Amino acid sequence: MTLDVIGQLDTAHLPILLLLGFALFGGALGARFFQRLRIPQVVGYIAIGLLLGESGVKIIPLEAVVNFRQLNYFALGIIGFLVGGELKSSIFKKYGKQFMAILLGEGLAAFFLVGIATGLFVFFIMGNFTVALAAGIVFGAIASATDPASTIDVLWEYRSRGVLTTGLIAIVALDDALAMTLYGLGTTAAGMLMGGSESLGQAMAKIGIELFGAIGLGIAAGFVLNFILRHLHQPDKTLAVAIGSILLVIATSVIVGMDVILATMAMGVVLINIAPRRSKELFEIVRSFSSPIYVIFFVLVGARLGLANMPVWMWGIVGLYVFFRTAGKMVGTYVGARITGAASSVRKYGGMGLFAQGGVAVGLSIMASQHLGSHMVSEDLSLGDMIIFCVTATTLIVQVVGPPMVKLAIRLAGESGMNITREDLIQSYTVADVMNRNAACLAESDSFAKIMKVISETDSMTYPVVDEQRNLLGIITIQELKGGLGNKGLADLLVAYDLMQPAVDIATEQMPLADAMTRMQEQSLEYLPVLESPVDGQQGKFAGLLEFRHTERLLSKEIIRRQEAAVDQEQAELIRENIRKKSRAVEKS
């Protein structure tokens, strides 16, 4: 019934803003739902896209998806920029050789395994060698790509940090370039085999422009943006200037036909390396701005995937593609890591983190369909359509399987949750986790002399006054004691009861720490007395004291501990690597 009504809507002409609203709202809801199931949020975005798009109720029709292509470039450009921001030169110096080896290992292994398997399969079905070879090359090239967006989204969602995380970021960022190269060479070769016109030399020149032109543009834009930011002393304009320059780089890349991700990535790399401190803040701002764009991007990825009308035998290609691509990524990563002596976590779990495929794969398949669309594999199916169908299906599969595998990989490597910020940490605590349970308490009949003794023996600024049942009666702060100092006669007159004041505000043990900290900040309080949970509507007993500065210290300490743990892990891997090298050298001699 509902579906009928929706079916009658002229969905192809819904206002764009309404579609964006659906995509954002639905995507966020989907993400929340999948997060509940402990599945990375990006899967939720895509699932909602499937539901709203071609494979579902068609609220977001293919036509609209095509109209949104510009937004895809925007999303990819921002992803590239943020990825660039993760790539400090020190990382390249330290791991450059390893990452290149792993990148080539996993990319080429996936390329050859998928290429050979799908090529042979197509040959058995069609019996046409050239079509089979062309299909194999294109599938292989597309298989080498990994989706940086969803992979990195998982790494950020789970606050991952460590050598595997760094490796995954560098590799997914760079293997788009590898995929483009393989694809460019592959389609040219395939086109030539099938009687196309472009020579290998022309193809190489085109790829050269696509890749190196993009890098050159990005580097230039990075220097320009840095120059502007250095002279722009208005923080509120930073975001506009940054997004503006990212958009200009994206547009230039699209117009000239260069790789968008590579261009903005080069820009990010330049910024983080020539002005690390200034640009760190910039990357934070851009990242917080990017969230709704991501959501729309991934929802549209899902909406684009049409799964109807696929011939059954094509599922054979899909199966082979997914299986051999997975095998290629795992084996290739292992071999690349082994040869260069990379950390064991990279060797063991790196391949698992490289399954996801998304926009780039679909984009390459659409390009392939344009390049090879005129070649028919059967009477009513062109090679291009076959590639689009298959890659759509495989993308869906790996995009659903990929992100959870990234999550598993970083969890197994112990890197999940290592890159936590103060805000994340606060969110994860309740008041009970950080409050001081041993706060020195006073009784209301304690004399001034007794109070002074307690204060001199402890280092608090605040002293709760409680009765024998530990019910909170009031609070004495050092500030308020001042009036009683230096007057002997007065000191004899005062007990805690005279000096205590009612607590301005109180917290309970199970209150989220974030709430309590906000309340303290809003009221400029240095402390909050904490009560146990109320029983039968009765106010709970005094449990402890939440002290602002003490809590801040605890939070800083914990953040440093986690950061050091991540660094320790990296260093331990380096030491292990050195030992391995030395033992190998000893074996040789």
Added chain:
Amino acid sequence: MDLKSYLTEDNVLVCDATSKAELLGELSALLAGSLGIKTDELLDAVLRREKLMSTGVGNGLAVPHVRIDGIKRSSLAVAVCKQGVADYESMDKQPVYIVVLIAAPQGQHETYIRLLAAVADVLKDDETRQFVLDAETPAEVYGILLESKES
């Protein structure tokens, strides 16, 4: 701090009370009347505070003091007991002759402490205490207390 703002002549009492209960009752009635609250309310608060620790600080002086809801300003009442109150449980275990009751609103913590300090300052002086004891009328007591602050 000027006691004049907190003490009126009407709130000074020269009495014959000989027990703590009787004395605090009379003094509370006097101060409650001028503050416009019920005597029992003030007296209960005073007795609750006395239970924690006696406010008889020795040398014949006691300064009962409370913070109490429902009043707008801090205020004092003074009683001079010619015969002495033996059961005040003073620190030096001697009878109490001069009693200053202080009542302050909740939320005026600073004024409250400063008022306590001011009273303690004025009456720590042996001579002033003797003058107060020798005075015959409330007006005389009032005059001595204000004068001593001025000197």
